[in-house]
Amino acid sequence: MTFIEGGVCAPAGFTANGVLCGIKKGRTKNDLALIESEVPCSAAAVFTKNLVKAEPVKLTKKHIANGAAQAIVANSGNANACTGEQGYANAERTAELAASLLGLNTEDVLVCSTGVIGQQINIGAIESGMEALCEGLSKSGNAAAREAIMTTDTKHKETAVEFELGGKKARIGTMAKGSGMIHINMGTMLGFITTDAAITPKMLDAALRESADQTYNCVSVDGDTSTNDTLCALANGLAGNPLIASKNADYRAFVSALNAVNTRMARMIAADGEGATHLLECVVNGAKSAEAARNLAKAVISSSLVKAAFFGKDANWGRILCAMGYSGEHFSQEGTSVFFDSGAGEIEVFHNGVPLDFDEPKAKEILGETEVKIRIELKDGKENGTAWGCDLTYDYVKINGDYRT
Structure with missing residues (x-):
């Protein structure tokens, strides 16, 4: 197993981008991110255990229920939490906009948000920035995307690994944001994992939960569990390895690689805790x-x-x-x-x-x-x-x- 550059764009078939569309007044960094696979993916996610869940969490839980997805849109500057029917409609509108421009079904787009709770999101800003976001997708877009999900983070957080799986070279890439409102019941506010490994949705879900329990769920900054915590994984199968459909040796190799990237991310998040010096x-x-x-x-x-x-x-x-x-x-x-x-x-x-x-x-x-x-x-x-x-x-x-x- 080797750590490599590229973050979420390191695996075959994945591109990303980030733009500044003005969701939060005064922000000068990118605030809207997109990750897309060129082919449909197995998909899995774990979410906050907070009973108060943000509208994008509710939407993404619905969209990922069939174990499939192809793109993720994430924004900073506004959590779109505790915003009722209008907030849900705005999350849905975000998915619809991306799907239309990417030629996907709306249900294949996941939506995540982070930022201040209890304010309606500026959907007009998202509408104005979506075209440039989709058109700018590239293999080097991980740098723009990782910036777009940061809030109080002082450093971007990403990593990737290359490893052997069933005689083929496979990769797992990831990026996350998290600095405050971090506790045991889902250790990060937003995390995204991409892989070109071929694995069924059921096994991807099992691997994600097993790894999260040993990594993200072992991080605490301040004892607060966010309304928006989401850790998503997309697997497009382009590595060409034999499909992982059971907890066999290849599954264990996949989990080992997943633990490697998630452990590194967990350490990054803890080290970048709000105001932290140790x-x-x-x-x-x-x-x-x-x-x-x-x-x-x-x-x-x-x-x-x-x-x-x-x-x-x-x-x-x-x-x-x-x-x-x-x-x-x-x-x-x-x-x-x-x-x-x-x-x-x-x-x-x-x-x-x-x-x-x-x-x-x-x-x-x-x-x-x-x-x-x-x-x-x-x-x-x-x-x-x-x-x-x-x-x-x-x-x-x-x-x-x-x-x-």
């Missing part, structure tokens, strides 16, 4: 099950007190034990050890249920690095799990204090 990775080893390990790790990186401690470079391991204790998972405290690890070294602060008299200045130096790992060793089993988060800073409040106004 990427936190929590690894739990020796748990009774992989699920238990992930749940323990997620509880730790979701704790506001743990996040605040890392912002202050304070090796307050007690907050870690506290978070593990309310995770809902049973573990042996007497068999628990905690380590902090970064480019500045490693230090153990808690050993087999007993606090250690550790070097506080050295711990502060370790916690001062941009990326810090919390390693928790248990003696309850042989399974492990990982979760990603960031510190909680003053700037998080500044960014979100006047987000709407």
